[in-house]
Amino acid sequence: MTGHVVVMGVSGSGKTTVAEGVVARTGWIFAEADAFHPQANIDKMASGTPLTDEDRWPWLRDLAAWMAEHGAKGENTVITCSALKRVYRDVLREDVAALEGEHRVVFAHLDGSAEVLAARLEGRRGHFMPASLLQSQIDTLEDLDPDEDGVRLDLTEPPAPLIDQVMGSVAPGQ
Structure with a gap:
């Protein structure tokens, strides 16, 4: 199976942080979805x-084509992506x-309160996404539906248990 x-x-x-932890454990191919944005999207958000x-x-x-390209070669991937809507x-x-x-395709949804997210964004440097857009993302976000292959994660937990939960969803027993 390809995952x-x-x-x-x-x-x-x-x-x-979580994606890099999964990659460290699996050796799977990694991509940041932000790297796939055209400059016009980056400028708009900035x-x-x-x-x-x-x-x-x-x-x-x-992003879908990138995953499929690797999947067609039997390669497993990990990407970061907001994936806000179903x-x-x-x-x-x-x-x-x-x-x-x-x-x-397994979705690992990092979920938490607006207050925690806002505090994290306020301390973040060097990213084009301003904290002012956080509420628009929260308003757009749709939780995983029961028929979607995935897991909801409490983003206030330390990285190691979050990565364990992702691994348990991808390969039970690991």
């Missing part, structure tokens, strides 16, 4: 303007689902 983990959540939730669905569709399709997660699953063989 793909999407570590999801709003900005400041700890996606990179100016304090939330992205629209129209801004996100090409970016999400590029329809966005559906796009991320599409190309992988079309591959022959058994492939899974």
Whole structure:
């Protein structure tokens, strides 16, 4: 089986930390979804303007194609992606689902209070996403549906137990 983990959540939730921990344990191929954004999206967010669905569709399709490209070669991947809406997660699953063989896309949703997230963003430096856009992401976020392959994680927990939970979702017994 080929597996793909999407570590999801709003900005400041700890996606990179958890994703890097999963990669350290598995050796899987890693990508930051932010690296797939076109410059126009980055400029828009940096100016304090939330992205629209129209801004996100090409970016999400590029991420899905990247996972499927690796999956077609039998390679497992880990990506960080906000994946705020069910329809966005559906796009991320599409190309992988079309591959022959058994492939899974597991979502690891880092969830927490607006207060904790705001405090984290206030202390963050060197990222294009301003703290002023946090509420727009929170307002857009849709929890994982029961039929989605994934796990909800409390972002206030230390990284090691969060990574353990992701690993338990991807490969039970690890």
